[in-house]
Amino acid sequence: MEKWKDMFAKRWLLFFTIATAVIFGIISPAFLQVANLLNILSSACIVGVMGVGLTCIFATGELDFSAGSQVSLASCLMAVMLGRTSLHSYAAALILTLVILGLVGLYNAFLHVKIGIPAFIATLGTSYLVKGIAKALTNSKTVNNLPQWPKAFTFMGQGYLFGIIPMPVVILVIVGALILFYTEYTRAGKYLYAVGSNPTACDYIGIDGKAQKVKGFVITAVLCGLAGVMQGSQMNAASPTLGENMFVPALTTVFLGATYGKIGVFNVPGTLVGAVLYALINQGLLMITSELWLKNYVQGGMLLFALVMVVVIRVKGSKK
Amino acid sequence: MVENQAILRFNGATKRFGDFVAVDHVDFEVHNKEIVSIIGENGAGKSTFCKMLTGVYSIDEGEMYFEGKKVNYKNTTESMKAGISMVYQERNLVGMLTGAQNIVLGHEPGRGFISERQAYERAIEIRDRLHLTIPLDVPVEELGAGEQQLIEIMRAFYNNPKVLILDEPTASLGEGEVEPFLDFVKNVRNTMDIAIIFISHKIEELFAISDRIAVLTDGKNTLTDRVENLTQIQVITAMLRTGKSYGRVPVAEKDFSKLPVILDVEKASYDGEEHHLNFQVHKGEVVGFYGLVGSGRTECAEALFGLRKAEKSYLFNGDTITRCNTRNMIERGMIMTPEKRANGMFKALSLVDNICNLFLKSGLAGKGAGVVKKAKSREFADRILSDNDVKYQSPGQAISGLSGGNIQKIIIGRSIAIENISLLILDEPTNGIDVGAKFEIYQKVRQLTDDEDEERRIGVLFISSEIDELLNVCDKIYVFADGNIIQGFERNNFDKQNILSVAVRGKRTDG
Structure with a gap:
């Protein structure tokens, strides 16, 4: 009995997600059709990739407010490089974009770790810089469906593997598995959580806490970049503001994730479940109502709910 | 009021934290124009005792009398109003404000609007009363540790205190600053109507400055006497803990x-x-x-x-x-x-x-x-x-x-x-x-x-x-x-x- 209770407390988010799907299915039977579910899943994936990235920086006890702008920048970089320069190799553009995003992560790390600005302020500053660069690239406009774009451009967001599995799902599975392995099964991952738990204790046992934070910022930025590439591909467009609306959803999935599995700790499986739940609720609401304001309510409500849960769990945990 | 009546008296002061008795039935008194020092090892209960005097801690047992009246302060605002001021070990100054601004901080004169001039005059008045010459119009972060300490004390004098508690006041002072500071404290005692409680664990300072010395050991008052009746050895002996006995561990002899x-x-x-x-x-x-x-x-x-x-x-x-x-x-x-x-x-x-x-x-x-x-x-x-x-x-x-x-x-x-x-x-x-x-x-x-x-x-x-x-x-x-x-x-x-x-x-x- 105790075991079941414990199991439920740890996995409630998963049960809740399934229950949500079932409820929407009852209200609107079309909801549970395979095509719709796959659609929901692929919309969960882009926010999911971003969330998995953010999980890494949250694990070190820091945060990255520039994540949304990083997504925008990546989409603009891809669009402009492939559409308006002589670079025509999709792979090269993709790699270059991720490298540039990695540099953005390093820049955040430089501001926080080297200069010593609190991550909250430093990354807020970075977010505007990055947004500015994205605007400069696109003349502050949305870039739509340029003829120079190779076919591959839309593949990342709209394509299917073997004709059935949406590409975003494939990418999320690969990214999720890699980062899960990295955070849970490697020395580097253990260190990431160690510095998030107590940087002073790291000093005493010889772990370089600053190096872990640098890694966290870079991984986050690269994955946000990947999410940006996917989003641009899915919309067949790029814009310097496209990532902004994804930041709060990604933040919500990360915090929902911290209520799952390793309670009170940001973790990859939790973030993945959180991303699916978020997409379910979002899409479900779109199906049953056309009131747009409801979306804001639900977005804000879910983020606050997740924050309250995490804080309550932590306070309870520290009283033990 | 009788001349030799204590201005502040505490009978059987006791403070417990759970099972731990931090202050154990301490009797204490201090008179006008007197410096009483409290000495003890780390954790002997000195700070806890002072926090009882100023109302930071509630009194578990014992009675406290101030000017002959039984009192029980609930917070520092009450004790300060009555005339008990404490200068804490840690500096509590705002570095970029001037000395005058720091002194009046928290009780700025004027209603609603702060009158810089009035504040400055009030600060100068306190400074003159204490016979000090520190500049009050420069940011305190530009002053030395000793001068900052004096500004803290001037701040404590804002309310014309009758009892002044100094908690380890010399801890942050440099070598050359200690002696002038002690002279200043003695001068305050001689010229003003005030009782001073001086906390320190530097024994030579205490002998230089005190009229009486009280020793706290494990929360108990093990010795109190006039300084001329005491030797340093007596005080150190009283500070020794009477031995919480642990089992002795065997130690191998080695060369x-x-x-x-x-x-x-x-x-x-x-x-x-x-x-x-x-x-x-x-x-x-x-x-x-x-x-x-x-x-x-x-x-x-x-x-x-x-x-x-x-x-x-x-x-x-x-x-x-x-x-x-x-x-x-x-x-x-x-x-x-x-x-x-x-x-x-x-x-x-x-x-x-x-x-x-x-x-x-x-x-x-x-x-x-x-x-x-x-x-x-x-x-x-x-x-x-x-x-x-x-x-x-x-x-x-x-x-x-x-x-x-x-x-x-x-x-x-x-x-x-x-x-x-x-x-x-x-x-x-x-x-x-x-x-x-x-x-x-x-x-x-x-x-x-x-x-x-x-x-x-x-x-x-x-x-x-x-x-x-x-x-x-x-x-x-x-x-x-x-x-x-x-x-x-x-x-x-x-x-x-x-x-x-x-x-x-x-x-x-x-x-």
Whole structure:
């Protein structure tokens, strides 16, 4: 009995997600059709990739407010490089974009770790810089469906593997598995959580806490970049503001994730479940109502709910 | 009012925190135009007692009379209004405001609007009354420590206090600043209607300034008398704790002159000063660092271990160390456990992670990608937990669920599991843990240094404010004061009174 209770407390988010799907299915039977579910899943994936990235920086006890702008920048970089320069190799553009995003992560790390600005302020500053660069690239406009774009451009967001599995799902599975392995099964991952738990204790046992934070910022930025590439591909467009609306959803999935599995700790499986739940609720609401304001309510409500849960769990945990 | 009636009197003052009696039936009084000093070791109850006077702590037992009336202040606002002002040990000034602004901070004259001119005049008036000449129109951060201290005191005079409490006022003052400051305090007593309570653990200051001295030991008032009836030795004797008796641990006799030196330190510069350290740790030796709070024991160990920026050059196992970080030193076989247990543990992480995070570069994770060997880590953690008699439910539980003693066992246990360990630095390892767990730590320390296999013996540096435990476990004790090692005592010369008197006087006993 105790075991079941414990199991439920740890996995409630998963049960809740399934229950949500079932409820929407009852209200609107079309909801549970395979095509719709796959659609929901692929919309969960882009926010999911971003969330998995953010999980890494949250694990070190820091945060990255520039994540949304990083997504925008990546989409603009891809669009402009492939559409308006002589670079025509999709792979090269993709790699270059991720490298540039990695540099953005390093820049955040430089501001926080080297200069010593609190991550909250430093990354807020970075977010505007990055947004500015994205605007400069696109003349502050949305870039739509340029003829120079190779076919591959839309593949990342709209394509299917073997004709059935949406590409975003494939990418999320690969990214999720890699980062899960990295955070849970490697020395580097253990260190990431160690510095998030107590940087002073790291000093005493010889772990370089600053190096872990640098890694966290870079991984986050690269994955946000990947999410940006996917989003641009899915919309067949790029814009310097496209990532902004994804930041709060990604933040919500990360915090929902911290209520799952390793309670009170940001973790990859939790973030993945959180991303699916978020997409379910979002899409479900779109199906049953056309009131747009409801979306804001639900977005804000879910983020606050997740924050309250995490804080309550932590306070309870520290009283033990 | 009768001339010699005490302005402030406390009968049977008692304060408990749970089962711990911090202040135990203390009788105390102070008269107008009198300086009464309170002296005691760290944790003897001085600060707690003062916080009872000012209403920070409620009174559990006992009656307090102020100007003959029974009082019970609920907070500092009430006590301040009545005329009891306290100047705390830590500076509470706003650096970028001027002296005048700091003095009136919190009770600015004028209604709603702050009148700079009025504030300045009021501050000047206080300054003149105290016969001081400090500039009040420059930001206080540009002033020296001694001047800042005086500004704090001027602030305390804003309300015309009848009782002024000074908590370790000389702790932050430089060498040349102490004497003028003491003269100033005496002058205040002579010229104003005020009673002064002076808290310090520097005994010579007290004899220079006090009319009467009260000694607190373990919360009890063990001695109170006029200063002319007292000698320094009497006061130090009264400060000695009457001995919470721990079981004595057996200590093997060794001739250290024949044993290899693990650590050899002469001096080092940190925190902007050069410190004379001059000590050695031999293989198989437990070396104690004793000193009062702020005497620089921890700072010294941190500088050697690479936690604190320092210019240094010392010998560790024969190698000269000048630059290092904690990673290097751990690889070389030195590790330090923190003074606060919270700084040594990863609260939300499992016991396994708390133990194994120290060893992920030495076998518990593969080379290259650094994949953690789960089974091996688990096995390793199990071994550390059982070797150190840790009481726990499961190795996967979060460490925050364990008692302080068990957490300390894990922190020490993982440290001594380092393969090539040769020096273990323990900073207040028995702080806040129960007597049984303390004794187990003493045993562990002796077992590490008296191991039957001489090859496996290590050196231990044991930092503590509890003189009794150092006398119990150490082969040698070095006494710190003002950041320097003042004197070392061999085990056959251990003398509690001598050691304590070196610590409070900051001078060698032999000259």
